[in-house]
Amino acid sequence: MSIRPLQDRIAVEPIEEEDTTAGGIIIPDTAKEKPNQGKVLAVGPGRKSDSGERITLDIKEGDTVLYSKWAGTELTLDGKTVLVMRESDVMGVIE
Template sequence: MSFRPLHDRVVVERVDSEEKTAGGIIIPDTAKEKPSEGLVVSVGPGARDDSGNVRALDVKAGDRVLFGKWSGTEVKVDGKDLLIMKESDIMGVIEG
């Protein structure tokens, strides 16, 4: 099954955070916060502006992004935990 987001929606897969602190302490799963970093899986065609033209999104599939802690809606597609969010929920793209 494939999933194609509509309008200015973006599908993001969370990237796992480090399991150790800088000092070498291992963090158990129950104490970990959900990461606010992810990989864009797919994007919609874009949002319509006031004149009806489609404005393309700034992010694309494969971008590594930062998003808000409570952003998006969690869904499960083909056994993968994914987030669906609007492009405006994404704070930026990590480059390099």
């Protein structure tokens, strides 16, 4: 199954944190924080301005983005967790 976001929304697959720290301590699942970066899987066509012109998104498929911890709506597609959020929920693109 695939997803095609509408307007200025994007679909992001969260990138999970490492299971161990730099010092070798194993972090249990219950102590892990919610991820705040992910890979963009799909991008909508952009929203329309008041004059009816399409405003394209600055984010493209394949980008790694940084977003707030509580951004978007979480879905499960084919066993993978996917977040659907607005472009404005993204704080930056990691290069």
